[in-house]
Amino acid sequence: MSTIEEEFIATVSHELRTPLTSIRGFSQTLLNSWDKIKDDDKKKFIGIIEEQSNRLIHLVENILSVSKMNTENQVLKRIDVNNSIKKIIPLIKEQYKEHNYETHFFSNLPEARLDDDKFQQIMTNLLDNASKYSEAGKKVSIITGISNNMIVIKVRDEGVGIKKEDYDKIFKKFSRLENHLTSKTQGNGLGLYITKELVEKMGGTISFESKENEGTTFEIKFPFYNQEDALKCSHMS
Numbered sequence: 001m002s003t004i005e006e007e008f009i010a011t012v013s014h015e016l017r018t019p020l021t022s023i024r025g026f027s028q029t030l031l032n033s034w035d036k037i038k039d040d041d042k043k044k045f046i047g048i049i050e051e052q053s054n055r056l057i058h059l060v061e062n063i064l065s066v067s068k069m070n071t072e073n074q075v076l077k078r079i080d081v082n083n084s085i086k087k088i089i090p091l092i093k094e095q096y097k098e099h100n101y102e103t104h105f106f107s108n109l110p111e112a113r114l115d116d117d118k119f120q121q122i123m124t125n126l127l128d129n130a131s132k133y134s135e136a137g138k139k140v141s142i143i144t145g146i147s148n149n150m151i152v153i154k155v156r157d158e159g160v161g162i163k164k165e166d167y168d169k170i171f172k173k174f175s176r177l178e179n180h181l182t183s184k185t186q187g188n189g190l191g192l193y194i195t196k197e198l199v200e201k202m203g204g205t206i207s208f209e210s211k212e213n214e215g216t217t218f219e220i221k222f223p224f225y226n227q228e229d230a231l232k233c234s235h236m237s
Contacts, residue, residue, distance in 0.1 A: 015059055016056070016059065019052040019053070019055045019056040019059070020052075020056065022048060022049075022052040023049050023052050023053060023056070026045045026046075026048050026049050027049060029045060030042065030045055030046070059190075062190040062191065062194060063190070065121070065190075065194050074115040074118065074201065074202065075115050075116075075117070076113050076114060076115055076202070077113065077114075077115075077116065078111045078112075078113060078225050079111060079112055079113075079114050079116045079119065080109070080111060081109055081111075081112055081114075081119075081144060081151055081153065081222075082105045082106075082109055082144055084116055084119055084120060084123070085103075085105075085123055085142060085144070085153070086103075087120065088120055088123045088124055088127060089101055089103070089127070089142070091124070092124070092127045092128065092131060095128075095131070096131040096132075096136075098136035098137055099131050099134070099136065099137070099138060099139075099140055100137070100138070100139045100140070101139075101140050101141075101142070102139060102140070102141045102142070103141075103142045103143075104141065104142070104143045104144070105142075105143075105144050106144045106145045106146060109144055109145075109146065109151060110146065110151060110224045110225065111224070111225040112151050112222045112223070112224065112225055113203075113222075113223075113225045114202050114222060115202060118198045118201075118202065119198075119202070121194070121195075121198060122195050122198050122199060122220065123153075123155075125191040125192065125194060125195045126155040126195060126218050126220075127140065127142070127155060128191065129155075129191055129192060129218075130155050130156070130157035130159065130216070130218075131157070133157065133159040133160055133216075134157045134158055134159030134160070134215070135159070138157065138158040138159065139157075139158050140155070140156070140157050140158075141154070141155070141156040141157075142154070142155055142156075143155075143156065147221070149223065149224060150221040150222065150223055150224070151221065151222045151223075151224065152219060152220075152221050153219070153220050153221075153222075154217055154218065154219045155217070155218045156215065156216075156217040156218075157215050157216055157217075158214070158215045159215050159216060160212070160213060161210045161211050161212040161213050161214050161215055161216055162208070162210040162212065162216055163212055164212075167210075170192055170208065171192050171193055171195075171196040171206075172193060173190065173193045199220050199222075202222065203222065203223055204220055204221055204222040204223075205220065205221045206218065206219070206220045206221075207219050
């Protein structure tokens with residue numbers, strides 16, 4: 001086993017242990033002291049168990065995504081990027097009810113040749129990240145457009161931003177940045193790593209711009225489905 005694989009397993013084990021320990025601890029407390037615990041505390045403990053269970057599910061899903069990325073076949077087909085994004089937004093809104101979401105979709109956007117499930121995973125990761133690292137009530141914008149024969153999708157937030165010294169950590173596996181929201185959010189540092197891998201496997205690129213305490217914009221680009229679309233849109237930007 002290589003050093004990289006050993007480090008991966010060690011990190012995964014640590015990440016799994018934290019939510020499992022919480023779930024077991026609060027479950028045992030409820031089972032052993034049910035009659036002695038106030039109703040408000042019972043609700044609080046059950047809420048923690050649910051929260052940690054969701055964290056565990058999200059972690060396992062991300063780990064499975066990482067393990068399958070090099071072996072799973074992609075189902076590439078023509079997709080309407082705008083429509084695909086529209087399917088994701090209600091799910092994110094349900095999770096982050098206090099955020100404001102704005103869409104600015106380019107009309108008559110050319111189709112892209114993508115795996116729709118993986119594209120939706122990319123957008124879910126980016127929107128979840130934007131929501132997670134911005135305060136409640138802040139705006140998250142989703143913008144689509146075209147540039148140099150490429151479909152462009154931007155996810156812009158009004159969050160804490162990224163320090164310049166942390167730029168090289170953004171797409172690294174199991175990397176989480178330290179800021180005042182980190183302790184309040186559930187995360188395992190796999191979302192953006194997976195996002196970058198999926199984007200590049202489908203022939204796209206991903207980049208970001210950020211200003212500390214002002215917000216971050218992630219931008220992904222994919223080529224048009226065919227050259228006819230490129231010719232039609234060559235005069236647009």
